[in-house]
Amino acid sequence: MQNSTGHYNVLTHGIRVLTPGLIADIDNIEWLEIRWQNLTDMNPGTFQNLPNLRTLKISLNKISKIKTGIFNTLTNLTILGLPLNDVYQIESNAFDNMTSLQDIDFTYNRLESVDPRWFLLTPSLKFINLSFNKLKEIPANIFGNIKSPGPFILWFRGNNIANIDKDAFNGMKTISELSLKENKLKTLTGDFLHGREMSSWLSIGYNKIKCIDEKHFATVFVANYTDIWGNPWNTECLKKIQTWAKENHKSVQNDPY
Template identity: 70%
Template sequence: MSKILSFLSVIYILAVSSDATTFEKNGITYHMKYDMSGYYSLSTHGMHVLTPGLIADIENIEWMEIDQQNLTDVEPGTFRNLPKLRRLKITANNIPHIKTGIFNSLSNLTNLELYVNSVYQIDPNAFDNMTTLKYIGLSFNQLESVDPHWFLQTPSLEFIDLRYNRLTKLPASSFGNIKSPGPFILWFDGNYITRIDKDAFSGMKTISTLSLDGNKLKTMTGDFLLGREIDWLSFRANKIECIDQRHFATVFVANYTKIWSNSWHMECFKKIKTWAKENHKNVLYDPY
């Protein structure tokens, strides 16, 4: 019997060692991915709610993926003492509400990916004190608005992905509380945006990419771009028929602007091409 116990002890030690390919803790199985030490995907074995302290006290984990596990809730305090965790991916579940206290203690997290989770509500302080966070992915959810408090305490943020939600407008000061110096990448593709208020991006001076493809914009004045330094601007596949020539200088401020697949009136389209050539602006008319 003592030999059997010794053997099982060795197996357990191997299972939880820093270079283990698989180990279990609190009913969850951790599988190493791509033979990369520190990168694990998690199997919850039918557990639909992650409870406080369930994923805790693991020193070697750097990337964590919880994908397609039919989760319906993650409770505040689920993640504790994960000092090396830099990337957390919780995707393709059914989590409607992101609550304060779920991620706030992850002090070294740089990437947070929450795609395809049916999220329609995020608490105002859900991302507070995430001082190293650079990228947040919220695409393919059900969000109808942006809360300006979300990014109040994310001073390193550079990339926000809000594609394919249910946004209909970007009100004034939507991103007015941003403290990060940027430059920023902002993706809003595939929403239902018809209006962008003048001060929507008031907290952002430098934007490397602003993508508004596949929305419902019918025209633009460029007011929301005033005072911004922009490298790439894209508003392909909207409903724009024309832009008043008085606004060309405020709309086409980026180094490169993509405008194809709208409903352009031919005469207006010709005026844009002529103006862009005369003013040495890179306005891209087609994908070729």
């Protein structure tokens, strides 16, 4: 169903599996959403000859696996949203040749790990949203294949992350926003930001952090604004953080408002 020029909502009328060629040969489609359709699977070749498609959102379905060949021909796509599904497996080559892709959204799925191969052939990628999955750590080099110059927006909110490797963000020179909110971090050293420019915003709120060693303040609070609200801070440690932030002209906020 077309809402306006170039904007389509797809109603699958009971179809649970998207088959090859099901959505094809539409020149004027720019924005496509498939939601609340109880889809369980998509097969390679589902999307064919959609030269002007820029935004594709497949949400609120029951898709568990993303296979190679579903999205690879969408070379002009800039935004891919897969939120609110049951995705736990994504094949390594699933996003190959998506040369225009800038924004990919995996929120509210069941991913337990990130495959570095996903980002090898997505040279325009700038925003990766992995919030509300089942990640327990951010290991070394998961973004090591990134070719985009950035700056990057990375959201990991609402996972179970307790550890961040010092080489977790290798391949990224500039991170403008990093959300680690609502995880299980107990402390931070900031080693994972070493050698990177952290410009705009860092969120470490609602973790389990009681204190950060004073010697690490300068490597943790590198962003212009850092949200630390919702942690069980030690009172003296919090005072030291606030004093340091004031002296170093950084905004470190322990206030939800």
